[in-house]
Amino acid sequence: MIDFSHLRQDFPVLQRRIHGKPLVFLDSAASSQKPTQVLDVMDAVYRTYYANVHRGAYLLSEESTTAYEEARGKVARFINAGSRSEVVFTRGATTALNMVAFGWGMDHLSAGDKIMLTMMEHHANMVPWQLVARRTGAELVYLPMTGDYRLDVDRIPELLDERVKVVSFTGMSNVTGTMPPVAEIAKVARDHGALVVVDAAQLVTHAPVDVQELGADFVAFSGHKMLGPTGIGALWGRPSLLEEMEPFEGGGEMISDVQLNGSTWAPVPHKFEAGTPPIVEAIGLGAAVDYLEKIGMELVRRHEQELTGYALDRLAELPAVRVFGPADLEHRGGVISFALGDVHPHDVATILDQEGIAVRAGHHCAKPLTRALGVPATVRASFQVYNTRQDVDALFAGLRRAEEVFRVD
């Protein structure tokens, strides 16, 4: 039994009381809380050496630039990238996925081509491809889900025909917690000649991510779900693809030379970072990486598996609870969606909030998946390193309270 309770003191917000009760924060899959170690680093940037990056011939700009590029190095090491230039800083996973969908898709997709997604995708890995499909005439195909909430990989050979040019899928569902066999799917799709894109927004903070092992072409994630600030994320890409791909945005900092009739691009990754980047946020993300690496992502994963197992056991004590997600802890992470009888998820969330417990209720930006589950919405509890068994016990007691208010038998 891994005990992470000593980490809680690093997260100032966890000291808060909500409606007179201690805060039990179970919505980290939407966005995680931030440790002092991240907050202090960001504060220090503004107070001691802040300036724009890659511009000034003065000391502050040099220091900011060094810290910004060091943060890129940290992120690169965290995901085992071949070099730091394979990491493009973006506004978040959504921007990273749009960069690939538009930057690669508009040049490589045409009428008759297919884009393969899965039923489990977050809107961020669905809507950009729909936009590109509409402009290029490409079609969307979806890999379905099995009865036990896993991707139906057996259907891949049949769906992956010669027209499929891209396979883009989640590394971990933000609704069911499902962790598909990413490396296995990536290999089949790449052998087939398709571009492989992985939405790792959840995966990157719940399990070790090694881009060499995943075998994808692009991997996208956000900083704010992995204890870092909002407004920063990253796109990892294979060097040859980053070289070849057109920039998604034009502006300052991403050029080599600008003439009246055209321009040449700065080297990778800078050609994808138009304008003043989120400098302090990038450095904050670097600090979040330091924090997670100090714990160790293997341990983060094991802690979360234990906590998820405990939560699933406790939820099973409530006959009215129906969990939408795999039971096997090997194939899932710490995101648990469920229904409580026929009580609407928003009512459950309101009652839990009165007990100080923050959960998400809704479709979790994955409407097609929620629809496939046969419900209008679910309640979702999700874990981070700072969650404990006591949090799970509080959730259990809160659900009992909801049953009482709504007279669930």
Added chain:
Amino acid sequence: MSIEELYRDVILDHNRNPRNRGTLDHPDAHAEGNNPLCGDELTLDLLFDGDRVTEVAIQGQGCSISQSSASMMSQAIKGRTLDEVRNLIATFKAMMDIETAPSQTGLDPDRPGAVLGDLEALQGVRKFPVRIKCANLAWTTLEEALKSRQ
């Protein structure tokens, strides 16, 4: 503020047994409403005799607040004239508006239910600002339906 002040018995009852459920074949007025954030959905059909509402039919899904508000609204507007319906809308909106002081809502604190009937049970929602949208959904849909008739 206890949770029971929000989830009054009358709300739970309307949620469990919604009144005037269904759709009408040839409605004089029709509108669909939804809260994209929460996924609450509602369709509303009305029949009129002159300027009097004679039939109300509501279909939808969502939380107990949105669904009970719709159910109670259907009862409140049935048989009322357009002017009376517009007055109800205004009073209900004032009751739900956190900018409006409770004394300014037009409700009588000494006689609960005297003005809006069961609907006054939804007053507790004011204390849960994120849920006000849920309570208002049926009423904004009703406003749309009235516009569709004009």
